[in-house]
Amino acid sequence: MFESLQDRLGSILNNLTGRGALSDKDVSAALREVRRALIEADVALEVVRAFTDRVRERAVGADVLKSVKPGQMVVKIVHDELVEMLGAEGEVIDLNAPAPVVIMMAGLQGSGKTTTTGKIAKRLSEKQGKKVLMASLDTRRPAAQEQLKQLGEQTGVASLPIIAGQSPVDIARRAVQAGKLGGHDVVILDTAGRTHIDEPLMVEMVDIRKAANPHEVLLVVDSLTGQDAVNLAKSFDERISVTGIVLTRMDGDGRGGAALSMRAVTGKPIKLIGTGEKMDALEEFHPKRIADRILG
Numbered sequence: 001m002f003e004s005l006q007d008r009l010g011s012i013l014n015n016l017t018g019r020g021a022l023s024d025k026d027v028s029a030a031l032r033e034v035r036r037a038l039i040e041a042d043v044a045l046e047v048v049r050a051f052t053d054r055v056r057e058r059a060v061g062a063d064v065l066k067s068v069k070p071g072q073m074v075v076k077i078v079h080d081e082l083v084e085m086l087g088a089e090g091e092v093i094d095l096n097a098p099a100p101v102v103i104m105m106a107g108l109q110g111s112g113k114t115t116t117t118g119k120i121a122k123r124l125s126e127k128q129g130k131k132v133l134m135a136s137l138d139t140r141r142p143a144a145q146e147q148l149k150q151l152g153e154q155t156g157v158a159s160l161p162i163i164a165g166q167s168p169v170d171i172a173r174r175a176v177q178a179g180k181l182g183g184h185d186v187v188i189l190d191t192a193g194r195t196h197i198d199e200p201l202m203v204e205m206v207d208i209r210k211a212a213n214p215h216e217v218l219l220v221v222d223s224l225t226g227q228d229a230v231n232l233a234k235s236f237d238e239r240i241s242v243t244g245i246v247l248t249r250m251d252g253d254g255r256g257g258a259a260l261s262m263r264a265v266t267g268k269p270i271k272l273i274g275t276g277e278k279m280d281a282l283e284e285f286h287p288k289r290i291a292d293r294i295l296g
């Protein structure tokens with residue numbers, strides 16, 4: 001277990017008896033701990049730097065109120081900045097487009113793409129009363145299309161019938177067409193993933209995006225992959241212009257650092273978080289909660 005950032009800051013700053021403005025020296029000592037804690041939480045280095053700069057700017061010279069200790073005050077500034085950097089509260093999947101609204105799921109193999117596709121489909125259909133069609137475009141992993149079909153059976157959401165030999169782009173077109181003909185509100189496309197980003201995968205993604213014209217392109221990222229996740233998100237975004245991020249495995253023992261990195265580096269909203277393997281383990285993203293978790 002990590003020692004919590006709050007405790008660390010407390011032990012550095014709470015014994016300061018001086019009142020008045022926070023000095024550069026006090027703040028620098030605190031920021032060393034902030035930096036260390038964020039790095040342990042796997043926040044990308046460039047983000048750690050930007051973050052500590054912002055905190056320094058706000059904290060140095062700030063008046064310490066009589067009612068709080070300097071340590072509490074720095075913790076509050078750190079917390080507020082974390083919340084601000086994590087983005088707005090209540091980002092949701094945008095369905096504000098003519099039906100069928102197409103949602104394209106992207107991400108590396110094993111990131112939780114197919115599971116998240118099933119979870120989103122279930123949520124939209126059960127909680128928002130939407131008629132949803134799911135389609136797997138993963139023709140490389142033979143079990144992938146079958147996996148989505150089974151998730152459909154399990155959740156009661158329709159999945160596109162599998163036709164062997166079709167290309168991912170053809171399946172995407174067929175899914176959109178079936179969505180139109182079947183009166184579906186939403187079509188979710190689960191694309192193929194690889195263990196790493198490669199050019200053929202990206203070309204395939206670009207072609208699917210062109211063919212299906214999705215309203216949302218959600219990048220599914222494993223929150224436990226740490227720093228790599230940031231480069232991954234950048235590469236996907238450059239090629240297929242991501243509209244939102246889903247962070248999976250937030251039930252794991254990570255400190256939530258990926259959320260901060262993702263948001264800061266890509267500027268894309270985190271729309272949902274995966275919190276388990278079950279089909280209802282999907283939650284909205286609450287910046288305040290994640291800030292608390294990062295602070296520990």
Ligand code: GDP
Pocket residue numbers: 107108109110111112113114115116193247248249250251252273274275276277281
């Ligand atoms: P894909 O290759 O990206 O489609 O990944 P899958 O959807 O097949 O997921 C890979 C594994 O991760 C499966 O065992 C899922 O049950 C698991 N998984 C997906 N999302 C989560 C999550 O939020 N938390 C946990 N603990 N496991 C998850």
